[in-house]
Amino acid sequence: MKIGLVGLPGSGKSTVFRTLTGKHDHLGHAGDVAVVHVPDPRTERLAAIYGSQRIVQPEITFLDLMAVRRGDGAAGEALDLVRLAGDADAFVLVLQCFGDLDYAGNPLRPGADFEAVLLEMALTDLTIVENRLKRIAARGGKREAHEHWEEELLRRCQAHLAAGGSLRDLPLSEDEAKHLRGFSLVTLKPWLMACNVAEDDLTGQRCSEVHRLCEQRGLPYLDLCATLEEEIGQLPPEEQASFAADFGLTEPARERLLHLVYRLMRLVTFFTVNEKEAHAWTITAGATALAAAGKVHSDMQHGxxxxxxxxxxxxxxxxxxxxxxxxxxxxxxxRDYVVQDGDVLYIRFSR
Ligand SMILES: Nc1nc2c(ncn2[C@@H]2O[C@H](COP(=O)(O)OP(=O)(O)OP(=O)(O)O)[C@@H](O)[C@H]2O)c(=O)[nH]1
Ligand SMILES: [Mg+2]
Incomplete structure (x- = not known):
């Protein structure tokens, strides 16, 4: 499971990255990667039942991505994002909701920033879709039946994206969704909005408009104060809980954020286990047994x-x-079985 952090410049991506990963010396270079282990007690229980020698807990890889800028157009920067994050399974969008001024020195308007970033993402996908349409058009009369099918699909995507929509919201058949997944389209993947609020506004009163917009668009969101959470994360473990409680925070940031990432992004844990190894794996809800097999080994998926x-x-x-x-x-x-949280899978495959 790979999750990319995106957002406008200075929105707090690197601070959130440090909080999540505990890498407090991290300066924040585009494309930086950290693996976070999210121990699941079920893995240990399974290892005990099967007498496994090794335990592999679920992992989430976080990518500290580059900033997306407002209105730079679809072509350059946002496509770099796709190159950097093409294989990300999901995104956390960090939004600046602290301070009075935004990165460009203008009065802060989180609602407008939210719309701007979403539009930028839609334009990124639009470029990908249109490039593909051009390639199909270039084949002229030599087009095959499946290319007509694809063209019709891409035209629908094009219209939806041009209106600022996310492909996530476009009704798609299973075949269509599967085909589109091959293009690394960012608006097709799950998103979580992280409202990075000020120390004196932990419940996000000043970004209520963003909450409303998220609800309208069906996007999950959470409020966090990245600098405060980072500060808490650097305290000795025994002091963290009481310090956090002073701010009305019940759980350390890292755990709270990870739990929310699991719940809001509808992540599901499944297991493979034998005498050698008890292994926990993370996938997104709705993933099939075939997709789960692919997580474990490509041979298992093919056979x-x-x-x-x-x-x-x-x-x-x-x-x-x-x-x-x-x-x-x-x-x-x-192969089409939808894997449920807690499933222990044994995949039969031919080599
Ligand atoms: N007051 C306040 N400041 C914050 C918060 N989160 C981040 N900052 C500050 O905002 C500045 C930018 O934070 P970064 O985490 O570097 O932001 P970024 O999105 O990684 O920035 P770029 O990589 O340059 O786009 C830093 O000076 C942070 O200390 C917050 O929750 N509250
Ligand atoms: Mg940064």
Whole structure:
């Protein structure tokens, strides 16, 4: 699971990155990467049941990305973003909601900034879609049937993006969604809005307009004060909770943010386990058994036959795979099965 942090210049991306990753010496260079482990107690329980020698906890890779600028147009910078973050699974959009002035020295207007960044993202995708349309058009009469199908699909995307929409909101068939995923379109991926609020406005009164816009667009959001959270993260662990409580914060920033990332981005953890290794993996909700297989190994995806599934809760209760099988708690599922949080998967595949 790879999550990119984007936002306007100076919105606090690098500060959020440091909070999430605990890399307090991080200066914030575009494209910086850090892997964060999010221990899941279920992995240890599975290792105990199967006698696994090794435990691999879920990982999230965070990318501190470059800034997107307002109104730079679709061509240059935003496409660099796609090059940098093309393989990101999801994005956190950091929005400056602290201070009086924005990066360019203008009065701060978080609502307008929010719209500007979303428009910039839509324009980025529009460029990708239009480049592809040009390539298809260049084939003229030599076009094949699937290219007509693709052209029709891309035209629909083009109209939607040109109106400032996100492809996430465009109704798509499964085949269409699958085809579009090959293009690394940023508005097709899940987004989380992080309103970076001031120390004296932790509940984000000053960015209520952004909250409203997020609700309108169906985007999940959270308020955080990046500098304060970073400060808390640098305290000795035993002091963090009481310091945070003084500000009415119940959970350390890193955990709070990670929990929200999981919940709001609808991340799902599944497991693979044998005597060698108990391994937790993270995917986005709705991912199929075939996609899950691809996370584990591309061979498993290419040669996929079926998935044998036991929910974690069953293994936990029965204490062994054998008993689960005897009681009929193991299911056999095909490639289109939607993986559920806590599924323990055994992928059968041919080489
Ligand atoms: N008051 C206040 N200042 C903040 C907050 N978050 C970040 N800042 C300040 O804003 C400035 C920019 O923060 P960065 O984290 O470097 O922002 P960035 O988005 O990485 O900036 P670029 O990479 O230059 O685009 C720094 O001086 C931070 O200390 C916040 O929550 N409150
Ligand atoms: Mg930075």
């Amino acid at each position: 996929f036959i079926r998935a044998e599934v036991i929910p974690f809760a069953c293994l936990d209760e029965m204490g062994s795979e054998k008993v689960c099988k005897e009681r009929g708690l193991m299911r056999v599922e095909g």
